[in-house]
Amino acid sequence: MPSVGRAAVFFGPGKPFEIREVPLPEIEPDAVLIKVSLANVCGSDLHFWRGDAPLRLPEDGWIFGHEMTGRVAKLGRNVKTDSLGRPLREGDRVAYTYFYPCGRCYVCLNKQPAACPAKIERPRGPSEFPHFHGAFAEYYYLRPGGALFGVPDALSDELVSPVNCALSQVIFGLQEAGLRFGGSVVIQGAGGLGVQAAAVAKDMGASTVIVVDQLPGRLELARAFGADHVINVKEVAERKERVTLVRKWTGGMGADVACDFVGFPQVIPEGIEMLRPGGAYLEIGTISRGAKVELEPATLVWGAKKIVGVIMYDAAVIPRALDFLVRNRTRFPFDRLISHKYPLEQINQAFSESEWHNRETTKISRAALVP
Numbered sequence: 001m002p003s004v005g006r007a008a009v010f011f012g013p014g015k016p017f018e019i020r021e022v023p024l025p026e027i028e029p030d031a032v033l034i035k036v037s038l039a040n041v042c043g044s045d046l047h048f049w050r051g052d053a054p055l056r057l058p059e060d061g062w063i064f065g066h067e068m069t070g071r072v073a074k075l076g077r078n079v080k081t082d083s084l085g086r087p088l089r090e091g092d093r094v095a096y097t098y099f100y101p102c103g104r105c106y107v108c109l110n111k112q113p114a115a116c117p118a119k120i121e122r123p124r125g126p127s128e129f130p131h132f133h134g135a136f137a138e139y140y141y142l143r144p145g146g147a148l149f150g151v152p153d154a155l156s157d158e159l160v161s162p163v164n165c166a167l168s169q170v171i172f173g174l175q176e177a178g179l180r181f182g183g184s185v186v187i188q189g190a191g192g193l194g195v196q197a198a199a200v201a202k203d204m205g206a207s208t209v210i211v212v213d214q215l216p217g218r219l220e221l222a223r224a225f226g227a228d229h230v231i232n233v234k235e236v237a238e239r240k241e242r243v244t245l246v247r248k249w250t251g252g253m254g255a256d257v258a259c260d261f262v263g264f265p266q267v268i269p270e271g272i273e274m275l276r277p278g279g280a281y282l283e284i285g286t287i288s289r290g291a292k293v294e295l296e297p298a299t300l301v302w303g304a305k306k307i308v309g310v311i312m313y314d315a316a317v318i319p320r321a322l323d324f325l326v327r328n329r330t331r332f333p334f335d336r337l338i339s340h341k342y343p344l345e346q347i348n349q350a351f352s353e354s355e356w357h358n359r360e361t362t363k364i365s366r367a368a369l370v371p
């Protein structure tokens, strides 16, 4: 084992990442050191980078990033298997969580680990043990209590890297919103999350998947990912007309589930209106604190509708996400989800180009860093 690894350290919005050599940690008996193969620039990473939310960073910066996959570099003394009890060896490819429900709070005790308020670390710098806190580095330190799973040979790193963030979150979200076999779904926003949600919904047995966006390139991709109908809000400019279309395609009543994968809360009232009575609205997209929307609560009451908020997922979703990919890897064009690849050293370019692509192009863009 080498004694150091490289990491991209973030010093705050508007400042460049700096590549630093960071000491490899002493591995605790129940921890695992992972050599990162691929680390994606997720939408929430761009929020931090841009400075959308106030952040208190340590003086020595922050190593962040969370959507990734890698290989076991070193197993802690007590770790012999993955989280499903299957033998695990150094060098094995793995998918893993990046958050740590505490197991010792009211929420965890009520078996809702994904909602544990203590599951996410505050930003930590490279000088603090275990040094490798995030994906944008050569290594990631999976702390004791983190879940990890062997990855089937059939899946490339490019397919596996979105599993521990985007894919598992949409699977968990659709489950939490109560999507069932034969159900109908409206997906607002055909970005990375939205198109994966379309594919997951089809795989879960949804009869009707409707995707709403304003960019033709994204809507075309949504169709390739299983959407039965798409609505371009630029072409169908009236909200009333869009709601009418959804009702028409869902047997007159509206959809069982509607989801915000847009990230602009202004879309939420329309999504709720597209629901059938008794339907559920899944809120995942709007993560920026302070963003507000005007809502008429009586539409929830008289429509007996509910809003379900989801952040992250239960670890048990990861192996299901991997199985989903094995089952569907030729059915949907997952290879189109990662658009650009950069060596870790070009992380500044990766972020600024991702930002540009998001703003200026109609295609989905997801940059992947190769440490």
Ligand SMILES: [Zn+2]
Binding pocket: 042, 043, 044, 045, 066, 067, 165, 166
């Ligand atoms: Zn993410």
Ligand SMILES: [Zn+2]
Binding pocket: 101, 102, 103, 104, 105, 106, 107, 108, 109, 116, 117, 118
């Ligand atoms: Zn907890």
